[in-house]
Amino acid sequence: MATVSDETVSVPPSLASNNISPSQQSSRLNGATFIAIPTASADAIASFIWGSYLKTTGAHGAPVGVFRHAPLQDMWGQLTAxxxxxxxxxxxxxxxNDTKEKxxxxxxxxxxEGYLALLRYEGCDDDSSMDFWCNLCNKxxxxxxxxxxxxxxxxxxRSIEHRQTDWKTFLVNKLVGAKTLPESFRQKIQLSLRCPFKKSMIVEVIDKFRVSQMRVGKISEVIGGRLKINYENIPGEHFWVHHASELIHPVSWSHVTGHEIEATQEYHNDVVKLIExxxxxxxxxxxxxxRKIPKISPDDDRFQEGQKLEAVxxxxxxxxxxxxxxxxxxxxxxxxxxDGSLAEDGSDWFCYHSSSRLIFPINFCEINKIPLSPPLDYQGEFEWGKYLRETNSVYAPREVFQIIKEKTTNPFSIGMKIEAVDMMAPHLVCVATIAQVADSLIRVHFDGWSDDFEQWIDCQSTNIYPIGWCELVGYKLEPPKQPEQENTETTKRSSKKSNNRKSNKRKRLT
Known part of the structure; x- marks a missing residue:
């Protein structure tokens, strides 16, 4: 039998007796069975079952291969029907009560679909009544x-054992020459889940209370490459982020870059010594x-203070x-x-690198048929030429935008299901759908929530995952909001007020 790496595995030499008790009961949902034997803890996946949801919605999950940071991304395309x-x-x-052995x-x-597969037992032939969904990374x-x-x-x-009188011959005919998982599949999963960061490591992380500055943080938890970082000197406060995020940096980064950081004098002294x-x-x-940041050559065009652009x-x-x-x-x-949202103390300024994938030259939205939100309280129809004259400003030339030079191919399609971080409450990973695709961007819709909660993110973002990722790594997946569910902080961030866009009140990270 050929594996995905073209190795061969012989058919098992013997089959056990048919008179065996089950090791585990299963649950049936919408005609399909889901085997509840999670790789993660039961609590991590108990709130939502993807298989039932896919059947109800008729949707499809985004392929694992389109997520460059996803575990087993490079080989998952070989796992096929x-x-x-x-x-x-x-x-x-x-x-x-017969549950003694599996x-x-x-x-x-x-x-x-993502990390999940719809499976059918050999011997069922065209009978789909026993089909069941299972995470292929399940233990x-x-x-x-x-x-x-x-x-x-x-x-x-038991339901099909009467269909064959010679199961061994039947299986030889079905299995010989067919593809199966590599024998090293379990080891490949573990290797793909390795993260270079460990608990108790010190980093510099964005201050969720004042995004224009950094804070010192200590990693307290690592799950699937995502880090829970406790803020130093703020008991009980933390921030979740992927280890390759632009929102965390090594110790001394703020000092070297010239970025504001809230830290003790002792920390500043230690940073100077570290640099020396x-x-x-x-x-x-x-x-x-x-994350490796592209180096800026002295000959490269640079962004300059006062230049205008478009940004998420x-x-x-x-x-x-x-x-x-x-x-x-x-x-x-x-x-x-x-523009139009500037806090008087500058606390909502946000740090970007020239290579950031969430900043764009002017008219990017017009070219890609995306509504550009004018500055709050702006009067009249917005047009860039007019606005530049009104503000006596200049725009950043296209040549300085790394994202324009790269010309990324966006692999996502509208309607694909994913698991996505709510960037306004990044401790939450939610059931989500690709609502729009534009150039290198995707617009993420959180299932069950209004369009006001949708978020623009880059197609290469580390904040989106294939369906089944939460189950694989043991992270809680937030299910779609039900119609009767209240908009509370315990389920998601608080509901957006209808007049938010007409005021200067903006959200903060939670």
Missing amino acids: GMKVEVINTDCSHGP VFWFAYIVRV DVHCVGWCGQNGIKLAPP TNSYSASIATPDLF DPLDMSRICPATIGKVLKNGYFMLSI
Whole structure:
């Protein structure tokens, strides 16, 4: 039997008796069965079941291969319909209390959606009544041959055992030459989930209370490459972020770049010493662990203070707005303010790098048929030429935008289902849908919530994941809001007031 790496695995030499008790009961939803044997804790996935939702909505998940940061991204495309696996047999019980051992059977993939697959037991033929959804990274999904190698019983489901008189011959005909998972699949999963950051490492992280400055933070939890960072000197406050995010930096970054940071004098003294000695203690996350930022050559065109551009509003990501470069920092970084929304103390300035994928030259929205949100309280129809004259401003030339030079191909399509971080409350990962695709951007709709909560993000963002990712890594997935569900902070951020866009009140990160 060929694996996805073209290796061969022989058919198991023998099949166990059919008279075997089930190891686990299953639940049926909308005609399909979901095997509730999570890789993660039961609490992490109990609130939502993707298989049932896909059938109800008729939707499809975005392929794992389009998420460059996703575990097993480089090989997942080889897991296709028809591939054979060994999985739990949920239909082999003599009685409701017979749960002493697990019994497996062969199944094949009917379709793949994200990390999930719709499976059908061998022997069911065209009968789909026993089809069930399962995360292919589940600890009880194995390559063909695994049961034989580990002495695990194999038996056909009780409902179909009468359909064949010679199951061994039937299986030889079905399995020989078919594809299955690599024997090293479990090891590949573990390797793909490795994260270079560890608990207790010190980093510099954006201050969610004042986004124009950084704070010192200590990593307290690492899940699937996402970091829970506790703010130093603010008991009980933390911030969730992906380890490759633009919102975290190594110790000394603020000092070297010229960015504002809230820190003790002792920390500032330690940073000066660190820069002089280039010696890192074990508790400090070293620069090589962080996302690699393109270096700016002295010959490169640079952004300049006062230039206008278009940017996703970092405090209301449903909007793309005119913005102004307020201050140029070092190493290609600068502070940006959203026009018409500037706080008097500058606390809502946001730091971007020249390579940022959420800033664009003027008229980007017009070219891509995206509504450009004019400055709050702006009177009349917005037009860039007129606005530049009114403000006596200049625009940033297209040549300085790295995203224009790269010409990224956007692999997403409208209607694809994903799991997405709510960037206004980044501890939440939610059931979501691609609502719009424009150039390198996607507009994320959070299922069950109004369009006002949608967010523009880059197609290469590390804040979106294939369906089944939360189950794989053990992170809680927020289900779609139900019609009767109240808009409370415990379920998502508080409901947007109808007049928010007509006031100077903007959100903050939570």
